[in-house]
Amino acid sequence: xxxxxxxPLDSEFQMxxxxxxxxxxxxxxxxxxxxxxxALALAHAGADVAVAARTEAELAATAALIRPLGRQALVxxxxxxxxxxxxxxxxxxxxxxxxxxxxxxxxGINLRQPADNFTPEDWDRLMNINLKGAYFAAxxxxxxxxxHGKGKIINVSSIAAEIVVPNVSAYAISKGGMRQMTRxxxxxxARENICVNAxxxxxxxxxxxxxxxxxxxxxxxxxxxxxxxxxxxxxxxxGTTLLLASDASDYITGQTITVDxxxxxxxxxxx
Numbered sequence: 001x002x003x004x005x006x007x008p009l010d011s012e013f014q015m016x017x018x019x020x021x022x023x024x025x026x027x028x029x030x031x032x033x034x035x036x037x038x039a040l041a042l043a044h045a046g047a048d049v050a051v052a053a054r055t056e057a058e059l060a061a062t063a064a065l066i067r068p069l070g071r072q073a074l075v076x077x078x079x080x081x082x083x084x085x086x087x088x089x090x091x092x093x094x095x096x097x098x099x100x101x102x103x104x105x106x107x108g109i110n111l112r113q114p115a116d117n118f119t120p121e122d123w124d125r126l127m128n129i130n131l132k133g134a135y136f137a138a139x140x141x142x143x144x145x146x147x148h149g150k151g152k153i154i155n156v157s158s159i160a161a162e163i164v165v166p167n168v169s170a171y172a173i174s175k176g177g178m179r180q181m182t183r184x185x186x187x188x189x190a191r192e193n194i195c196v197n198a199x200x201x202x203x204x205x206x207x208x209x210x211x212x213x214x215x216x217x218x219x220x221x222x223x224x225x226x227x228x229x230x231x232x233x234x235x236x237x238x239g240t241t242l243l244l245a246s247d248a249s250d251y252i253t254g255q256t257i258t259v260d261x262x263x264x265x266x267x268x269x270x271x
Contacts, residue, residue, distance in 0.1 A: 003023060007249065009236055013119065016246070016247060016248030017246060017247045017248060018045060018179075018242050018246045018248050019045055019246065019249075020042060020045040020046045020047035020101075020102070020245060020246060021045075021046035021047075022046070022121060023046070023047045023048075023099075023101040024037070024047060024048050024049075024050070024093065024098075024099050024102070024103060025042040025047045025048070025049045025050070025099040025101065025102035025103070025245065026049075026050045026051075026052065026089070026093045026100060026102070026103050026104070026137075026141065026271050027042070027049060027050070027051050027052070027104040027106055028052045028053065028078070028080050028089075028104065028105055028106055028107035028133070028134075028137060029037040029052075029053055029080070029105075029106035029107035029108060029156070030049075030050075030051025030052055030053055030059060030062050030106065031053035031054075031055050031059045031061070031062060032053070032058055032205060032206070032207050032208075033206035033207055033208055034106055034156060034201060034234050034236060034237055035051070035053070035062075035104070035106035035107065035156075036062050036065070036195050036234065037158060037234030037237055037238065037241075038104050038106055038154075038156075038237055038238075038241045038259065039051050039062055039066065039104075039234055040062075040065055040066065040069075040238075041235075041237070041238035041241045041242055042068045042104075042172050042241065042242070043064075043071040043073075044069060044103065044238075045242050045245070045246065046071070047071065047072070047101070047102065047245070048071050048072040048073070048074075048097055049066055049071060049072075049073055050073070050074035050075075050076055050089075050093040050096070050097070051063065051066075051073065051074070051075060051076065052077075052078040052080065052089050052107070053077070053078065053080070053107065054077065054078070054079055054080075054225040054243075055077070056075065056077040059075040059076070059077065060075055060186070062075075063075050066259045072097070073249055074092070074093060074096050074097070076089050076092055076093070076204065078120060078135070080107040080128075080129050080133035080134075080137070081098075081125065081128030081129040081132065081133050082128075082133075083132070083133070083136045083269065085134065086133050086136050086137045086140065087140045088179040089137070089140075090103075090137060090140035090141050090144060090191055090252070091140070093144075094144045099144070099147075099148055100141055100144040100151070101148070101150070101151060101152065101155045102146060102151070102152045102153075102245045103137060103138060103141040103145075103151070103152070103154070104154045104155070104156070104241070104245075105133075105134035105137055105138065105153070105154070105155045105156060105178075106156040107127070107129055107130075107133060107134070108129060108130045108158075108174075109129050109130065110168060110171045110208075111125075111170060111171065112167045112168055112171075113167055114166075115167075115169040115170075118169070118170055122170065123170055126170050126171065126174060127170070127174055130174035130175070130178065131174045131177045131181070133176055134155055134178060134181070135181055138153050138155075138181075138184065138185060138196070141153060142189060142192075142194060145192075146193050146194065149192075150193040150194065150198075151189075151192075151193070151194040151195070152194070152195050152244060152246075152249070153185065153194065153195070153196040154197060154198070154199060154241065154244045154245060154247050155178050155181065155182050155198040155199075156178075156198070156199055156201065157175045157178045157179050157182070157198040157199065157200040157256055158171070158172075158175040158200055158201060159174075159200050159201070159202050159258060159260050159264055160172040160175045160176075161176040161178070161179045161200060161256075162200070162258075162264055163263065163264060163267055172182030175200075178198065179198060179200070179256050182196050182197060182198040182226050182254060182255075182256060183254045185245025185255040186254030186255075187254065189253075190253055191211050193236070193250075195244070195249060195250065195252060195253040196253055196254065197244045197249070197252060197253060197254070197256070197257065198255070198256040198257070199237065199240050199244070199256070199257050200256050200258045200259065200260070201232065201237065201260065202226065202231075202232060202256065202259065202261055202263045202264075203222055203223070203231045203232065203256070203260070203261075203263070204217050204231055204232040204233065204234060204236075204237075205211075205231040205232070205233060205234075206234060208243070209222075209231070210221055213231055217255065225263055225266065225267070226260070226261040226263050226266070227261060227262035227263070227265065227266045228261035228262055229261075230261065231261075232259065232260070232261055236259065237259060240257050240259055241262075244257070259267070
């Protein structure tokens, strides 16, 4: 693909467009937590959204939030750890909407236990969902996106790829792998105008963490490492999601954007 080599004039500057009208997004892990918030952000910006996860009732609840926004919602009960199911998920999205512009790999699990307690079955379950499913979802999505000459893939990583706490070794390894997967795919797909980036959230208050943040003593301990002094809210991923899904990020690829209330910065200062 050739690009005209000339210096743009200041008068040609255009404000970036964060709208997603006419586009289609697929969000895995779209039944709860951060996945729901990201799906809603995309719908608010004008995208039709397919949501995938294991539990159909949770997906239906997400779809019920999307449709009043005037957008279409497609519910796809899917085991993201099953490669055949992941490929079918992408095919169904493309068949239903006629295209796929944005893939959000938000599905993930965490098994908290000491490293010497992990079994091969634990390892396979976690890696299949957190890393293998995301990789093959991206592979299938790319084959659809290139038909339209453009696409955006957003992987949900974690600051566990940077800061590791006890009893989450396999989770941290999976998120480190996702960060490198983001970089590797970005290099391969850059010439096809398919941008691959990641978001690394810190501690957010979701259903998964409610038992911690709803308990006063555990809350204080959990937020003590966060300079902002509080957990993130799922809606606070909306801005980063829209940036990476929209035309505003057409020259951003292979990057991981950390959204953690300053945790990783604070850790670096203390070190």
